[in-house]
Amino acid sequence: MTLDAALQNDIVLRYLLIAAAALGVAGLVLAVLTALGKNVGPVWRTYRGWLVMVPIVLAAVLLGRTAFIAGVALLAIFGFKEYARATGLYEDWWMTGLVYLGIVLLAVASHVQDPRLGHDGWYGLFMALPAYVIGAILLVPIFRNQSQGQLQRIALAIVGFMYFGWMFSHLGFLANAHYAYGYILYLLFAVEINDVAAFMCGKIFGKHKLRENISPKKTLEGAIGALVISVGLAWALSFSFPHFAPWEILLAGFIVGVGGQLGDLVISYIKRDIGIKDMGAVIKGHGGILDRVDSMIFVAPIFFHVVRWLHGLREVPVS
Secondary structure (H helix, E strand, O other), rough: OOOOHOOOOOOHHHHHHHHHHHHHHHHHHHHHHOOOOOOOHHHHHHHHHHHHHHHHHHHHHHOOOOHHHHHHHHHHHHHHHHHHHOOOHHHHHHHHHHHHHHHHHHHHHHHHHHOOOOOEHHHEEEEEEHHHHHHHHHHHHHHHHOOOOOHHHHHHHHHHHHHHHHHHHHHHHHHOOOOOOHHHHHHHHHHHHHHHHHHHHHHHHOOOOOOOOEEEEEEEHHHHHHHHHHHHHHHOOOOOOOOOHHHHHHHHHHHHHHHHHHHHHHHHHHHHOOOOOOOOOOOOOOOOHHHHHHHHHHHHHHHHHHHHHHHOOOHHHHH
């Protein structure tokens, strides 16, 4: 992944056109609705947030493997920071410091070469890091010579590292794949469309609550509609992975349609348990970092390991 390679890649160019067209059409529709006297103020705020986020995300992809891996690591760090502040773990710098260090090490493992195989991305270290980081977290009470109140902090730190760090960082490791542009851009685009589809289908067709004690506004109809749209979108964007068999394209859509909604529900019950609406307010109209990347946290590792098992990350299919 380099800037020159990105600008010469047909998949990247297609996604740039899709992103520009989507933002242009959305802006035109909002302008028309505003001219007709419709109250779309909140939607405008969300749209302006997209005008900021989309160029930043695309820039990280265009600038190459190093920039993208670093960008994913920064999102993981700031996402964990929101979680740590919301849960009170942020006061414990031993625990938060180890999680930050673990996320940095995940980025390093994603970037450096495997010393045995010579490939970009040290997969063995990436997969082994949770054992070392969790082990270090478990040792903190011993070094502090404390026992009271330690279990809750240990549990929060481990969840923070595994969920917001390790699982999410699979997205960064995908930058080492032969079809990196197709995989990454598909996930970034499809996961967000899945979120929008769940919301819109719920608004239009929603009658039955999906999990009312976790996220009262989510409906069964919205979840089914999002799944159907995600599967259809995988077919529409199948140019992202030209080596996939038809059933693998179907599986890619299913992973996004189900995994995206599971990730959103996990953050929802964390926020509801803590008693907050949003994890932060970094992005106007979108909440915090975690409110934007939550759906990716389940999708990235599932998609990553399915692709690695079916095709490997670096193998070029023989035609």
